[in-house]
Amino acid sequence: MENIISVQHVTKKYKEVIAVNDVSFEVRKGEIFGFLGPNGAGKSTTIKMLTTLLLPTEGKLSLAGHDVIKEQHAARKIFGIVFQDPSLDGDLTAFENMQLHAVLYKLDKRMAASRTEELMKLVELWDRKNSLVKTFSGGMKRRLEIARGLLHHPQILFLDEPTLGLDAQTRNLLWNYIQQLNEREGMTIFFTTHYLGEAEAVAHRIALIDHGKIVAAGTSEELKQQTGTDNLEKAYLELTGTSVRDETLSGADSKKEAMRRFMTKR
Amino acid sequence: MNTIYILWLRQMKKYRRSGLRMVLSIIQPLVYFLALGYGFNSIFQQAGRGSYIQFIVPGVVAQTILFTSIFWGANIIFDKQFGFHKETLVAPVSRITVMLGGALGGATIGVIQGIVLFFIALIFGFHPYNLAGVFTSVGFMIMLSLAMVSFSSGIGAMVNDMPSFMAATNFLVVPLFFLSGSMYPLDNIPGVMKVIASVNPLSYAIDAMRSSLINQSHFGLTTDFLVMSGTLVVLFAFSVFRFTRIEA
Numbered sequence: 001m002e003n004i005i006s007v008q009h010v011t012k013k014y015k016e017v018i019a020v021n022d023v024s025f026e027v028r029k030g031e032i033f034g035f036l037g038p039n040g041a042g043k044s045t046t047i048k049m050l051t052t053l054l055l056p057t058e059g060k061l062s063l064a065g066h067d068v069i070k071e072q073h074a075a076r077k078i079f080g081i082v083f084q085d086p087s088l089d090g091d092l093t094a095f096e097n098m099q100l101h102a103v104l105y106k107l108d109k110r111m112a113a114s115r116t117e118e119l120m121k122l123v124e125l126w127d128r129k130n131s132l133v134k135t136f137s138g139g140m141k142r143r144l145e146i147a148r149g150l151l152h153h154p155q156i157l158f159l160d161e162p163t164l165g166l167d168a169q170t171r172n173l174l175w176n177y178i179q180q181l182n183e184r185e186g187m188t189i190f191f192t193t194h195y196l197g198e199a200e201a202v203a204h205r206i207a208l209i210d211h212g213k214i215v216a217a218g219t220s221e222e223l224k225q226q227t228g229t230d231n232l233e234k235a236y237l238e239l240t241g242t243s244v245r246d247e248t249l250s251g252a253d254s255k256k257e258a259m260r261r262f263m264t265k266r
Numbered sequence: 267m268n269t270i271y272i273l274w275l276r277q278m279k280k281y282r283r284s285g286l287r288m289v290l291s292i293i294q295p296l297v298y299f300l301a302l303g304y305g306f307n308s309i310f311q312q313a314g315r316g317s318y319i320q321f322i323v324p325g326v327v328a329q330t331i332l333f334t335s336i337f338w339g340a341n342i343i344f345d346k347q348f349g350f351h352k353e354t355l356v357a358p359v360s361r362i363t364v365m366l367g368g369a370l371g372g373a374t375i376g377v378i379q380g381i382v383l384f385f386i387a388l389i390f391g392f393h394p395y396n397l398a399g400v401f402t403s404v405g406f407m408i409m410l411s412l413a414m415v416s417f418s419s420g421i422g423a424m425v426n427d428m429p430s431f432m433a434a435t436n437f438l439v440v441p442l443f444f445l446s447g448s449m450y451p452l453d454n455i456p457g458v459m460k461v462i463a464s465v466n467p468l469s470y471a472i473d474a475m476r477s478s479l480i481n482q483s484h485f486g487l488t489t490d491f492l493v494m495s496g497t498l499v500v501l502f503a504f505s506v507f508r509f510t511r512i513e514a
Contacts, residue, residue, distance in 0.1 A: 089353075
């Protein structure tokens, strides 16, 4: 099978820290790929580089053959992304958020309209299409983000901790959609999560990153065999150790964190 | 083009839905207009300078636009904070388009506020010199608003938190406003103030407004236009530059 995501010798250095250190891996077309690792291991940095939000210090990343630095626009059309934190406009309605996305990705008006309806029905938000997004619960927002991320028929869907903070019912529902999409449309899924049970259940292949380096890669069976353990959680702890990490936030993130604290205080 | 339109439309919808904020933002300049206008009117007239209400209206209209536009960048901070920013950053559109869509939205809101204040002033007896002048002044309102929104967007792109943004803009807005001739004529002020006013781009905006609305000019309309155009180009370029450098 051909590779749709290719990461070759990628390094990202900040002033003092090396967030990602000479990382290489490939994801095959149509695969559900789990990207796991402790906090601060380099997961989000890698996703940001793959999705053109950050420039790597060294190395090459490509999506469906398009270099993410040299062919930024072409690469951006290939993926959809659901971020860790919401990225919707709360002052617009659910439908308006979808509409805006359709224009940003230059979709044909009629096709966008029918696809919007189809996707919003899939995530069970069509009845609420004219409600302002700020009135939605966390789970509803996440569902809307997934629908929006799929609107332009991306070949790859990036999901950065898509189930964080959601209840078991919503998590279950989300993974069902995602598996459906993968099977029906052959969409490649690249996700990160801290719930290892989820990764074990849905991921075809897994890469484990720690201290900015890939420490293991393979199917969850292979990882278990390699470590002589009987579940992924144990294999994970075997490979990454049991010490708790202090996450160092990148410049922008730490300022955002300070802002969040400032806003909630008031 | 479509992208710029939808990003502009987004700002218009948000503005329309902001409800009370729309009304509140007009109160401050209105108080300036009424309190200072009627407060100083008789003294101004005794000094032989004519009606102070006539004199102050162009300044207060410019003030409304200045205050609305210079804090525009706060919306960019909010977009960063609430995450919507990332949606535009990963989309296959250029940063210039994103900047322009938002900035045109902000400028439109600034000009609307300015025009609303102008109409309120009409009710209180302000009478413009002629109709052509009113249309000319709208042109200057657009220039002023675009320049200030560009500047503010650039600052918004540079910083990530509201306290820094407020510190940077507050630091500038008060001297810009009070040292611009918005509230007093520039011809008989001390030399130092005169120098400061003559390097303050806002002075030229206010002079242009005054020239077109009540036919009184300090620098001359051509000079006003040239200085404002230059300012607009520089601030727009600054904003585009800062937008292309945003990383998530």
